Amino acid sequence: MTAEALDPLIHAPARLRLVATLAALPEGDALSFTRLQNMLELTPGNLITHLRKLEDAGYLTSEKTGNGTASRTSIGLTGRGRAALEAYTAALRGLLGGF
Amino acid sequence: MNDTRDLEQAATADNGGALDPREAARLLEQTSREARRQFALNPPLLTALMGVVILVAYGALWLSVLGQHPYTGPNLGVIALVYATVAVTIAVSVKVYQRATAGVSGPSARQRTVEGVPILVSYVGSAVIQGALKYYGASDAIVYGVIPAALPLIIVGTTVAGISASKADWPQFGAALAVVTGGVAAAFVGPIGAWLVAGIGLFVGVAGYAAATAWQGRAAGRG
Numbered sequence: 174m175t176a177e178a179l180d181p182l183i184h185a186p187a188r189l190r191l192v193a194t195l196a197a198l199p200e201g202d203a204l205s206f207t208r209l210q211n212m213l214e215l216t217p218g219n220l221i222t223h224l225r226k227l228e229d230a231g232y233l234t235s236e237k238t239g240n241g242t243a244s245r246t247s248i249g250l251t252g253r254g255r256a257a258l259e260a261y262t263a264a265l266r267g268l269l270g271g272f
Numbered sequence: 273m274n275d276t277r278d279l280e281q282a283a284t285a286d287n288g289g290a291l292d293p294r295e296a297a298r299l300l301e302q303t304s305r306e307a308r309r310q311f312a313l314n315p316p317l318l319t320a321l322m323g324v325v326i327l328v329a330y331g332a333l334w335l336s337v338l339g340q341h342p343y344t345g346p347n348l349g350v351i352a353l354v355y356a357t358v359a360v361t362i363a364v365s366v367k368v369y370q371r372a373t374a375g376v377s378g379p380s381a382r383q384r385t386v387e388g389v390p391i392l393v394s395y396v397g398s399a400v401i402q403g404a405l406k407y408y409g410a411s412d413a414i415v416y417g418v419i420p421a422a423l424p425l426i427i428v429g430t431t432v433a434g435i436s437a438s439k440a441d442w443p444q445f446g447a448a449l450a451v452v453t454g455g456v457a458a459a460f461v462g463p464i465g466a467w468l469v470a471g472i473g474l475f476v477g478v479a480g481y482a483a484a485t486a487w488q489g490r491a492a493g494r495g
Contacts, residue, residue: 202381203377205376212306
């Protein structure tokens with residue numbers, strides 16, 4: 174097995190940390206954009222770029238509630254995203270002989 | 273320092289640099305562990321500390337009734353001290369809970385709110401039974417000894433056991449069973465010993481839960 178077997182959408186530091194953070198939540202739960210940004214220490218623009226890529230692939234869902242200053246965006250990992258992370262972890266283990 | 277270096281390396285790789293699989297594995301493990309720590313509602317260390325506080329509080333209640341004949345119940349000073357300790361413990365737990373759940377929404381958040389209701393009702397229920405026994409003229413040994421020491425553990429412990437089983441949260445289920453067992457044992461050792469046995473039962477349940485969640489966290493980190 175080679176590094177090419179690793180899902181390129183996840184195999185980037187910021188996105189790997191993003192997906193791993195959301196995967197630590199119970200299944201079906203979502204995290205606010207603000208807290209996610211604080212946990213990952215990314216700029217809003219950088220985070221949005223990565224979120225968009227993962228959302229386009231169906232790995233994440235985002236939901237916006239409220240209006241104006243009271244608006245809040247929540248981001249959650251989809252079943253597909255969780256499965257992709259599991260497959261990525263398994264592929265890494267295969268590459269490294271378990272970690 | 274390491275974290276800052278990690279972020280710098282991460283930024284480099286996101287800008288086109290190659291991410292070494294070994295580095296990816298380390299980043300994944302580190303991020304997952306940190307996220308679990310931040311989302312933990314019952315951090316093992318805090319839970320273990322709560323177990324010790326409970327043991328000390330029940331130990332103080334036991335010491336305050338030790339040698340009473342006839343039994344009249346714990347003295348008010350000790351009860352006030354225990355309530356103050358419990359209030360501080362609750363305040364710390366609420367703070368930890370708020371920090372862990374900040375920004376989190378979804379089914380588990382809703383479920384936690386629902387779970388709080390039967391726990392509160394069962395706790396109030398045990399106080400109601402205590403009041404009813406007083407009303408019907410039960411002795412001080414029962415009303416201020418056996419019942420307040422043993423009954424909350426049995427009723428609240430059973431409620432928590434039911435909730436844990438429904439979620440397949442087996443560490444919590446085991447802790448709840450230990451608490452119920454402590455309550456049952458406390459009911460049969462008399463009003464003085466009941467406080468000590470109840471305290472030990474609670475300590476075993478809470479400390480056991482702390483140990484189990486710490487072990488689960490380490491196992492998940494390896495997984």
